[in-house]
Amino acid sequence: MEGILTHIANLGFPIVISVYLLVRIEGKLDQLTESINELSRAIVSMK
Template identity: 70%
Template sequence: MEEIYFHIANLGFPIAVSIYLLVRIEGKLESLSASINELSKVIESLK
């Protein structure tokens, strides 16, 4: 039984944290992509 707890603590927790961070960063990446696209349109209109 202790071995199961050991594997959950050493494998489950890092996996859960990684998934949480990936989901959180995904929204910020989408926002960043939209900002870059808008900036490129503004730069193109200046030329």
């Protein structure tokens, strides 16, 4: 039983950190996509 708890503790932390970072990066990617689309529209309107 103690071995199982140790494995959960060793694996649980990296999983939580990975999920947290993926959620943060997803928001940044959405902002980046919107900025690129805005830039593309600005370039098209300059032509």
